[in-house]
Amino acid sequence: MSRFRLASKGYARSTAGDVIIFLILGGAAIFMSLPLVYAICQAFKPLNELFIFPPQFFPRHPTLDNFSDLFLLMAQSWVPITRYLFNSLFIVIMGTAGNVLFGSLCAYALAKHNFPGKRLINNLILFSLMFAGSVLVIPHYLTMAYLNWINSYAAIIVPAWAATLGVYLMRNFIDHMVHESLLESARIDGASEFDCYWRITMPIVKPAWLTLIILSFQNLWGEQGGMFLYAEELKPLPYALSQIIGGGVGRAGVAAAVTVILMIVPITVFIINQTQIVQTMGTSGIAGE
Amino acid sequence: MSATISEPKVAVDAQVAQPKQGRLRTLWESMKENKVSYLFVGPFVILFTIFVVIPILISIGLSFTYFNMVQPPSWVGWGNYLTLFLEDEIFLIAVKNTLFFAAITGPVSYILCFVFAWLINELKPKLRAFLTLLFYAPSISANAFMIWTVMFSGDAYGYINGILLYWGIIDKPIQWLQDPTYMMGIVILVVLWMSLGVSFLTFIAGLQGIDNTLYEAGAIDGVRNRWQELWYITLPSMKNHLMFGAIISITNSFAAAGQLQALTGATPTDWATWTIMQHVNDYGYVRYEMGYASAMAVLLFITMVVVQRLVQRLLAKLD
Numbered sequence: 001m002s003r004f005r006l007a008s009k010g011y012a013r014s015t016a017g018d019v020i021i022f023l024i025l026g027g028a029a030i031f032m033s034l035p036l037v038y039a040i041c042q043a044f045k046p047l048n049e050l051f052i053f054p055p056q057f058f059p060r061h062p063t064l065d066n067f068s069d070l071f072l073l074m075a076q077s078w079v080p081i082t083r084y085l086f087n088s089l090f091i092v093i094m095g096t097a098g099n100v101l102f103g104s105l106c107a108y109a110l111a112k113h114n115f116p117g118k119r120l121i122n123n124l125i126l127f128s129l130m131f132a133g134s135v136l137v138i139p140h141y142l143t144m145a146y147l148n149w150i151n152s153y154a155a156i157i158v159p160a161w162a163a164t165l166g167v168y169l170m171r172n173f174i175d176h177m178v179h180e181s182l183l184e185s186a187r188i189d190g191a192s193e194f195d196c197y198w199r200i201t202m203p204i205v206k207p208a209w210l211t212l213i214i215l216s217f218q219n220l221w222g223e224q225g226g227m228f229l230y231a232e233e234l235k236p237l238p239y240a241l242s243q244i245i246g247g248g249v250g251r252a253g254v255a256a257a258v259t260v261i262l263m264i265v266p267i268t269v270f271i272i273n274q275t276q277i278v279q280t281m282g283t284s285g286i287a288g289e
Numbered sequence: 290m291s292a293t294i295s296e297p298k299v300a301v302d303a304q305v306a307q308p309k310q311g312r313l314r315t316l317w318e319s320m321k322e323n324k325v326s327y328l329f330v331g332p333f334v335i336l337f338t339i340f341v342v343i344p345i346l347i348s349i350g351l352s353f354t355y356f357n358m359v360q361p362p363s364w365v366g367w368g369n370y371l372t373l374f375l376e377d378e379i380f381l382i383a384v385k386n387t388l389f390f391a392a393i394t395g396p397v398s399y400i401l402c403f404v405f406a407w408l409i410n411e412l413k414p415k416l417r418a419f420l421t422l423l424f425y426a427p428s429i430s431a432n433a434f435m436i437w438t439v440m441f442s443g444d445a446y447g448y449i450n451g452i453l454l455y456w457g458i459i460d461k462p463i464q465w466l467q468d469p470t471y472m473m474g475i476v477i478l479v480v481l482w483m484s485l486g487v488s489f490l491t492f493i494a495g496l497q498g499i500d501n502t503l504y505e506a507g508a509i510d511g512v513r514n515r516w517q518e519l520w521y522i523t524l525p526s527m528k529n530h531l532m533f534g535a536i537i538s539i540t541n542s543f544a545a546a547g548q549l550q551a552l553t554g555a556t557p558t559d560w561a562t563w564t565i566m567q568h569v570n571d572y573g574y575v576r577y578e579m580g581y582a583s584a585m586a587v588l589l590f591i592t593m594v595v596v597q598r599l600v601q602r603l604l605a606k607l608d
Contacts, residue, residue: 021408138358
């Protein structure tokens with residue numbers, strides 16, 4: 001925790017340095033958040049203000065019309081919009097859970113065990129990160145067709161479990177944060193390898209899997225189903241919303257509302273996770289004193 | 290690869306020179322000895338093989354064929370690769386653009402991610418969580434960057450044009466996203482704006498994970514200011530994460546396509562923002578020439594691996 005860390009530092013930090021850092025962060029924060037604030041402002045503008053000249057940043061007469069229009073359009077959808085929402089949540093939760101579980105299991109062995117084939121797996125994971133995903137779509141499709149998974153949630157969820165980014169990330173953190181001596185003493189006390197993984201390693205690397213949850217969640221939340229989900233009642237929410245805003249200029253206000261609504265869920269998950277990261281660090285910092 | 294390895298048994302076994310039969314047996318013995326490890330890696334490795342490794346191998350194979358997704362692939366040997374360099378002028382433009390784009394966005398985004406993570410890490414927890422959200426927010430929403438198309442819209446309704454016209458700096462709207470003078474610059478700006486993503490979050494988590502006792506020991510050993518602390522303690526402890534971030538930067542910058550296409554359209558003026566990845570997608574999904582598209586993907590892959598090796602060598606000097 002920073003309070004402990006700052007207190008433990010045995011040297012003075014220059015005030016000028018602090019001021020400069022503060023200015024850089026403040027300026028950058030404004031630049032980074034500007035387009036997001038803009039997106040939110042757009043969503044609350046009446047249609048005529050969206051096309052005003054010269055363009056205005058903030059809405060002059062804020063309105064909820066865009067949102068009520070959107071809900072009206074959603075209500076007309078012949079597959080209930082809640083079904084799309086369920087599809088999205090199901091895919092996101094199952095996909096993320098499997099990704100974290102299988103990824104961290106594998107990462108634990110890669111970081112803390114030594115066995116024939118380990119280097120090969122490590123290298124394959126590293127290299128696969130650098131192969132352009134979009135040429136893999138066809139082989140991927142063929143695999144799905146062979147497995148008879150086209151038009152099922154599995155076509156999206158199961159490949160998400162094989163996402164390599166997570167393993168690589170978890171392996172780095174386990175390698176770096178979990179000390180061998182800790183595992184050794186647990187083994188002497190009779191802990192099984194699974195205990196070492198589940199009860200010792202996972203709590204220590206909580207920041208890593210919280211980060212992985214954010215990444216995986218975000219990836220799958222944007223999922224539109226593409227060529228793998230044909231049936232309308234299996235399509236995820238972003239697909240349904242993109243259909244609604246496909247209606248041209250007249251739907252500009254609704255489109256702005258959609259942008260905001262699609263952002264709310266990942267941002268909420270992000271905030272919960274980041275506060276968790278801060279909290280874990282707080283406790284483990286004290287425990288380490 | 291990993292720094293701490295407990296049982297050196299396997300390594301010792303492998304070093305002992307033995308006849309082939311014996312070596313296989315030793316390998317089998319040590320595999321049996323480590324069967325718990327295989328239970329751990331098993332589920333992921335099976336999934337990874339089916340959904341990642343095999344598709345990649347198929348795609349490498351296809352790169353030596355002509356495959357239009359209707360007829361079965363026919364073998365053309367190095368034909369696709371030769372066509373790419375000898376006949377496809379747009380590909381060569383794409384190569385030039387990609388290298389330029391990657392040379393700027395790769396290192397800059399990497400440094401931005403680290404610098405901001407490092408600066409934010411010094412703050413109090415609540416402020417840190419809030420700023421992390423602000424910096425990360427552009428990557429959180431899949432299409433937040435589309436705001437920039439409104440900003441840089443070519444008509445008088447675009448924000449930048451609107452303001453410049455209003456102030457009298459220009460007297461007619463500039464076609465920001467159609468004029469090759471500005472296109473690449475704007476695209477780079479937007480991509481950098483979105484670049485505080487995966488690596489940024491990893492760096493923050495990584496900085497949080499550095500053992501406090503290292504800093505205490507450093508202070509005793511005579512670390513006098515934050516630069517020395519950064520150089521002698523923080524960076525060496527972050528080596529794993531720095532390599533991870535480098536790979537993310539390399540893949541993002543060399544394989545960029547989506548954002549560029551969304552900003553400057555499917556057929557940018559003079560191909561000014563056309564990248565290899567866009568060329569891949571064009572051949573793969575518009576023209577259905579999977580063999581040709583795969584050949585480009587293989588070349589791109591080799592480029593990235595070479596760059597990654599170089600970066601790894603650079604990072605190895607951090608000790």
